[in-house]
Amino acid sequence: MTLRAFFIDFNAYFASVEQQLRPELRGLPVGVVPVMAETTCCIAASYEAKAFGIKTGTQVAEARRRCPGIQIVQARPPVYVDFHHHLVKVVGDQIPVDRVLSIDEMVCTLDRRQSQRTVAEDLARQVKQAIYAAVGEQMRCSIGIAPNGFLAKLASKLEKPDGLVVIEKEALPERLYGVDINELYGVGPRMIERLNNLGIFTMEDLYAASKATLQHAWNGIEGERMYERLRGEQVYTPPTRKSSLGHSHVLAPESRSPQAAWAIIQKLLQKAATRLRHEQLVSGRLLLQLDYFDKRSWRDKLKLDPSDDTLELLRALKMLWRRRPREAPPLLRVGVVLADLGEKRGHTLSLFAEADNEREQLNMAMDAINEKFGRHSVYFGGAHTARDSAPMRIAFTHIPDPQLEGDT
Numbered sequence: 001m002t003l004r005a006f007f008i009d010f011n012a013y014f015a016s017v018e019q020q021l022r023p024e025l026r027g028l029p030v031g032v033v034p035v036m037a038e039t040t041c042c043i044a045a046s047y048e049a050k051a052f053g054i055k056t057g058t059q060v061a062e063a064r065r066r067c068p069g070i071q072i073v074q075a076r077p078p079v080y081v082d083f084h085h086h087l088v089k090v091v092g093d094q095i096p097v098d099r100v101l102s103i104d105e106m107v108c109t110l111d112r113r114q115s116q117r118t119v120a121e122d123l124a125r126q127v128k129q130a131i132y133a134a135v136g137e138q139m140r141c142s143i144g145i146a147p148n149g150f151l152a153k154l155a156s157k158l159e160k161p162d163g164l165v166v167i168e169k170e171a172l173p174e175r176l177y178g179v180d181i182n183e184l185y186g187v188g189p190r191m192i193e194r195l196n197n198l199g200i201f202t203m204e205d206l207y208a209a210s211k212a213t214l215q216h217a218w219n220g221i222e223g224e225r226m227y228e229r230l231r232g233e234q235v236y237t238p239p240t241r242k243s244s245l246g247h248s249h250v251l252a253p254e255s256r257s258p259q260a261a262w263a264i265i266q267k268l269l270q271k272a273a274t275r276l277r278h279e280q281l282v283s284g285r286l287l288l289q290l291d292y293f294d295k296r297s298w299r300d301k302l303k304l305d306p307s308d309d310t311l312e313l314l315r316a317l318k319m320l321w322r323r324r325p326r327e328a329p330p331l332l333r334v335g336v337v338l339a340d341l342g343e344k345r346g347h348t349l350s351l352f353a354e355a356d357n358e359r360e361q362l363n364m365a366m367d368a369i370n371e372k373f374g375r376h377s378v379y380f381g382g383a384h385t386a387r388d389s390a391p392m393r394i395a396f397t398h399i400p401d402p403q404l405e406g407d408t
């Protein structure tokens with residue numbers, strides 16, 4: 001009776017939606033792209049395309065080389081968001097959905113009765129049938145069932161497509177031996193490096209490590225939590241109360257003109273706004289910081305009607321940018337901070353259920369694409385020239401979040 005979490009991950013989600021809506025694509029290798037261009041990358045690949053080694057991030061030209069017959073299809077974010085709503089509802093009719101983690105992932109809690117293995121497995125099959133019947137047979141998902149959400153998510157990755165994997169507490173840790181530690185949520189390339197330096201390369205090593213070792217690897221409490229999660233414990237993580245969030249960037253020589261710097265500043269704001277929405281917060285104050293080569297700096301702030309809307313925030317940013325001193329030394333560093341953070345009112349279960357107007361729909365569709373597939377797949381035009389600078393990791397007031405940083 002140790003099963004508590006039920007995790008659903010849709011397989012090749014965007015490609016599956018396209019195959020559902022366009023029967024002529026079914027059974028064929030399909031690559032979904034943000035724009036129709038040979039230089040862009042696939043943001044999703046159907047299982048038929050995956051068989052050719054094509055995956056998220058494969059360039060279109062490369063995909064055609066590996067699979068000359070591949071169908072390249074342009075992404076339709078609003079359609080994927082609609083499907084998402086429908087899927088959440090259909091799943092919710094079978095078992096209450098606790099949290100929507102991304103456009104194709106959700107987690108549910110099993111009740112006492114459902115914590116029995118056979119009951120949980122029946123429920124999983126029932127959820128899959130309900131999806132096929134109500135949304136379509138192309139909408140396959142992998143379901144993971146485990147003592148906590150962390151292990152349930154991992155379980156959902158072990159069998160694809162159309163998987164159903166149960167990990168019982170009694171089967172730990174042996175059940176996970178052989179699984180790549182890369183697959184663990186929150187373990188990105190930098191953490192792998194830290195773990196490797198501590199002699200941890202495999203799941204066996206990870207389970208053999210002491211709590212103190214993991215504390216050392218994660219630099220604190222998060223290591224202790226990882227130790228417990230791996231053992232099937234339910235770990236309570238207190239919500240962090242942030243007062244501000246922001247990003248800054250040291251300008252490369254070619255980005256020091258006001259025009260190039262302005263593009264980067266807009267991009268920093270778009271990143272911060274994405275985080276704001278991810279954390280279901282609104283901001284009541286925007287700060288712009290400019291540091292110059294001669295060590296002088298300028299900063300100014302603007303009070304806002306609390307908002308999480310990128311276009312609204314960009315408008316305020318433009319006002320601040322216009323106030324900057326015109327006679328100034330070359331710029332060295334730029335930064336944007338969203339302050340006076342508050343909870344978004346009327347916040348509901350689902351990240352997407354709130355899209356009650358067009359603007360929110362737009363923000364959410366952009367977040368969904370950017371969070372899941374490539375950091376800058378879509379963005380507002382002003383940041384265009386800054387697309388390749390200001391890497392995600394340069395930040396000064398937040399702890400990198402693997403889901404948002406695209407770390408894995």
Ligand SMILES: [Mg+2]
Nearest residue numbers: 009010011104
């Ligand atoms: Mg998926």
